[in-house]
Amino acid sequence: xxxxxxxxxxIWRGDNGGGxxxxxxxxxxxxxxxxxxxHSIQQTQANDIAVRWNCKAGxxxxxxxxxxxxxxLMCMTRLNTLDLTQPVTxxxxxxxxHVKDLVTDVSWNYRVKMKIxxxxxxxxxxxxxxxxxxxxxxxxxQEFRKCIECFLCQDVCHVLRDHDLHDExxxxxxxxxxxxxxxxxxxxxxxxxxxxxELGIGYCNITKCCTKVCPEEIKITxxxxxxxxxxxxxxxxxxxxxxxxxxx
Amino acid sequence: xxxxxxxxYDVLVIGAGGAGLRAAIEASAAxxxxxxxxxxxxxxxxxxxxxxxxxAAMGNVDDRDNWRVHFADTMRGGQYLNNCRMAELHAKxxxxxxxxxxxxxxxxxxxxxxxxxQRNFGGHRYPRLAHVGDRTGLEMIRTLQxxxxxxxxxxxxxxxVLTLLMDGNRCAGAFGYDRERGRFKVFPAKAVVLATGGVxxxxxxxxxxxxxxxxxxxxxxxxGAALLDMExxxxxxxxxxxxxxxxxxxxxxxxxxxxxxxxNKDGKRFLFDDIPENYRSSTADNEDEGWRxxxxxxxxxxxxxxxxxDHVARCINREVKAGRGSPHGGVFxxxxxxxxxxxxxxxxxxxxxxxMYHQFKQLADLDITKEPMEVGPTTHYAMGGIQVDGDTxxxxxxxxxxxxxxxxxxHGANRLGGNSLSDLLVFGKRAGEYAAKFxxxxxxxxxxxxQVDAAAKTAxxxxxxxxxxxxxxxxxxxxxxxxxxxVGIVRVEGEMQRAxxxxxxxxxxxxxxxxxxxxEYNTGWHTALDLDNMLTxxxxxxxxxxxxxxxxxxxxxxxxxxxxxxxGKYNLRIRQGADRQPQLERVxxxxxxxxxKQVIEENK
Numbered sequence: 001x002x003x004x005x006x007x008x009x010x011i012w013r014g015d016n017g018g019g020x021x022x023x024x025x026x027x028x029x030x031x032x033x034x035x036x037x038x039h040s041i042q043q044t045q046a047n048d049i050a051v052r053w054n055c056k057a058g059x060x061x062x063x064x065x066x067x068x069x070x071x072x073l074m075c076m077t078r079l080n081t082l083d084l085t086q087p088v089t090x091x092x093x094x095x096x097x098h099v100k101d102l103v104t105d106v107s108w109n110y111r112v113k114m115k116i117x118x119x120x121x122x123x124x125x126x127x128x129x130x131x132x133x134x135x136x137x138x139x140x141x142q143e144f145r146k147c148i149e150c151f152l153c154q155d156v157c158h159v160l161r162d163h164d165l166h167d168e169x170x171x172x173x174x175x176x177x178x179x180x181x182x183x184x185x186x187x188x189x190x191x192x193x194x195x196x197x198e199l200g201i202g203y204c205n206i207t208k209c210c211t212k213v214c215p216e217e218i219k220i221t222x223x224x225x226x227x228x229x230x231x232x233x234x235x236x237x238x239x240x241x242x243x244x245x246x247x248x
Numbered sequence: 249x250x251x252x253x254x255x256x257y258d259v260l261v262i263g264a265g266g267a268g269l270r271a272a273i274e275a276s277a278a279x280x281x282x283x284x285x286x287x288x289x290x291x292x293x294x295x296x297x298x299x300x301x302x303x304a305a306m307g308n309v310d311d312r313d314n315w316r317v318h319f320a321d322t323m324r325g326g327q328y329l330n331n332c333r334m335a336e337l338h339a340k341x342x343x344x345x346x347x348x349x350x351x352x353x354x355x356x357x358x359x360x361x362x363x364x365x366q367r368n369f370g371g372h373r374y375p376r377l378a379h380v381g382d383r384t385g386l387e388m389i390r391t392l393q394x395x396x397x398x399x400x401x402x403x404x405x406x407x408x409v410l411t412l413l414m415d416g417n418r419c420a421g422a423f424g425y426d427r428e429r430g431r432f433k434v435f436p437a438k439a440v441v442l443a444t445g446g447v448x449x450x451x452x453x454x455x456x457x458x459x460x461x462x463x464x465x466x467x468x469x470x471x472g473a474a475l476l477d478m479e480x481x482x483x484x485x486x487x488x489x490x491x492x493x494x495x496x497x498x499x500x501x502x503x504x505x506x507x508x509x510x511x512n513k514d515g516k517r518f519l520f521d522d523i524p525e526n527y528r529s530s531t532a533d534n535e536d537e538g539w540r541x542x543x544x545x546x547x548x549x550x551x552x553x554x555x556x557x558d559h560v561a562r563c564i565n566r567e568v569k570a571g572r573g574s575p576h577g578g579v580f581x582x583x584x585x586x587x588x589x590x591x592x593x594x595x596x597x598x599x600x601x602x603x604m605y606h607q608f609k610q611l612a613d614l615d616i617t618k619e620p621m622e623v624g625p626t627t628h629y630a631m632g633g634i635q636v637d638g639d640t641x642x643x644x645x646x647x648x649x650x651x652x653x654x655x656x657x658x659h660g661a662n663r664l665g666g667n668s669l670s671d672l673l674v675f676g677k678r679a680g681e682y683a684a685k686f687x688x689x690x691x692x693x694x695x696x697x698x699q700v701d702a703a704a705k706t707a708x709x710x711x712x713x714x715x716x717x718x719x720x721x722x723x724x725x726x727x728x729x730x731x732x733x734x735v736g737i738v739r740v741e742g743e744m745q746r747a748x749x750x751x752x753x754x755x756x757x758x759x760x761x762x763x764x765x766x767x768e769y770n771t772g773w774h775t776a777l778d779l780d781n782m783l784t785x786x787x788x789x790x791x792x793x794x795x796x797x798x799x800x801x802x803x804x805x806x807x808x809x810x811x812x813x814x815x816g817k818y819n820l821r822i823r824q825g826a827d828r829q830p831q832l833e834r835v836x837x838x839x840x841x842x843x844x845k846q847v848i849e850e851n852k
Contacts, residue, residue: 047719
């Protein structure tokens with residue numbers, strides 16, 4: 001790998017009372033990711049730096065941050081994909097309240113999930129209480145269940161980030177959560193009215209920013225949100241009913 | 249106690265991986281006021297990294313499978329040091345636990361006739377692992393999480409437990425702190441379930457996350473509970489070896505289950521040269537038969553790549569030491585070769601092993617559909633842990649239960665892949681059920697303010713030493729180096745004696761750890777507080793490994809390379825003596841009933 005032996009990481013330090021970028025120079029080696037650099041700085045220069053992580057393999061979704069302004073997982077961002085002639089900026093996600101350094105308060109996401117009607121199984125197909133379901137019928141919900149809840153899609157969604165509509169819109173993460181429930185052939189629930197009235201699906205204007213940042217490469221907009229919008233339209237905005245209805 | 253907030257529960261579960269969540273769901277369903285404490289955010293526990301699947305003899309793919317075969321496989325894999333009662337309950341109850349997950353929203357891969365698909369794994373006679381690609385752990389934790397949040401369970405995310413609170417010999421709750429704000433909290437509880445996972449962070453090369461600092465084992469030990477089988481640590485044969493920053497990250501056994509093969513630098517499938525006697529009759533003796541087995545040919549025997557993990561890991565170690573390894577000190581794991589057999593191999597591999605494809609592509613610039621991976625052993629799992637009653641999961645301390653990796657018994661000397669996720673569900677449920685029962689039958693214990701004050705004082709001491717104290721990360725790194733080097737995959741007496749001396753020296757340094765900065769989300773402080781647990785349990789591992797003078801399962805002694813029948817009669821138990829020193833003793837293994845002897849015999 002052709003890169004310098006050292007690089008500068010410009011890390012946001014501070015708490016919700018305020019903060020600033022601090023530059024740290026650290027040694028780098030082949031194959032390193034941003035999280036390695038942050039750990040190295042933490043172990044040798046700034047023991048108290050706050051950073052979340054668990055698996056270091058892109059499977060748990062803990063180490064979300066904004067690297068050179070882009071929402072990414074620190075553990076999956078290789079240094080050889082970044083311009084190391086410039087300082088690499090590492091900041092916390094901006095859509096959520098700041099706690100300290102690279103850590104944000106993501107508890108809103110956990111509260112949002114509570115609002116969505118949980119999985120409700122239909123009657124089993126077999127006497128032993130199990131179901132018979134074809135693989136082709138679960139491929140799509142399985143795609144959404146790859147979600148690691150890193151909340152990068154929430155971070156980048158302008159309805160949340162710029163318009164701050166956290167009370168009215170559940171965000172892309174929970175639209176795919178709802179989509180996997182609605183598309184699960186074993187589920188008997190119906191969340192279409194809730195999607196329209198309480199969960200705010202109408203706010204999404206399909207700019208696909210969420211899809212672009214998804215580390216699991218889930219086609220959030222195309223495969224989940226648009227089909228959900230269609231399902232909602234099918235029940236509540238039927239053009240025939242509209243033609244003969246109240247005119248609205 | 250007025251100075252710290254008090255949160256009172258019937259059942260307090262420490263740990264929010266598969267076992268902890270399953271225990272909490274059960275306790276809550278029994279009508280108990282229940283809380284879960286987790287060091288991370290909800291849904292991030294190490295269970296999330298489990299890949300291959302959960303073993304349950306449902307017989308969906310091969311109807312010859314049943315609990316009897318699963319029981320016999322588990323005992324054989326554990327080299328008969330298992331708690332046979334746990335192995336029996338596990339084999340019998342795992343199918344119901346898997347079906348229950350589906351009823352809670354899990355979406356497993358399917359068979360052609362629409363049932364839950366099962367795959368081959370090392371040591372399992374038939375395809376037995378219910379799975380979702382290679383992200384089964386994520387499916388499991390998310391299902392339990394999404395079901396659990398609607399069951400009225402309180403979750404304390406990013407909280408660490410510092411000590412268990414004791415009322416005489418009975419557990420009466422726990423004391424800990426909120427990692428985000430650094431505030432102490434008291435959790436009185438009628439029953440406590442430990443579900444904290446393993447010890448992997450005590451080793452340098454590990455597949456385990458930072459959370460695996462032996463908390464449950466150490467909390468239980470200090471509370472007077474007995475630990476069992478601490479010498480048995482599983483080194484998973486296939487961790488990544490390159491680049492250095494990802495060394496140790498797991499490469500699922502599912503790669504081999506799908507037909508992946510292990511080769512040395514000469515291109516030789518070296519596992520064919522060394523098939524243990526007790527597996528010879530069930531192992532393929534040529535490459536073609538091995539391939540047919542992975543493709544579901546019921547007349548074929550399994551390839552040697554699917555022998556138990558302890559054996560495969562040692563063979564890899566031998567190849568590397570003999571100079572027959574890959575460029576970065578591992579061996580080659582090749583799934584790309586199946587293109588000779590399957591025309592659509594690229595799509596097939598991506599579908600069956602999506603996260604492996606991703607992981608190598610992104611972290612190692614390697615396309616596993618085209619090139620072989622380089623892999624080597626990585627510290628993966630602790631078979632040993634807290635000794636529990638096989639039925640109730642209660643430890644030797646009243647009111648203190650343990651489930652999942654932090655408990656001992658089910659796996660004996662070596663765990664079969666896939667038996668961990670099913671372990672979490674089967675014994676998580678049982679721990680929750682019996683903890684709830686205990687809570688109802690016994691009222692609240694009495695709390696002792698002195699214990700709380702002492703724990704708070706110890707926890708804050710690193711701040712007083714400040715920058716003049718030891719860097720906690722440096723102590724942790726040295727521990728990891730020494731455990732890797734001296735108590736790792738191949739062990740000898742002199743090295744382990746040195747390890748114990750070094751651990752004691754590190755303990756003095758850990759007691760002098762110093763911290764700068766404030767108390768809020770201070771990772772240095774959190775690490776300083778983890779050190780004592782890691783050092784305590786590292787010493788237990790070394791002591792037990794030193795004592796067991798034979799090689800069996802995950803424990804390999806270069807100075808005693810053979811299995812010894814006499815040692816096969818005992819488990820090693822460790823308890824804290826009156827002098828506060830660890831007391832090691834041999835205890836007879838749980839005897840097999842006549843019926844279970846029969847089951848083992850008929851499956852030989």
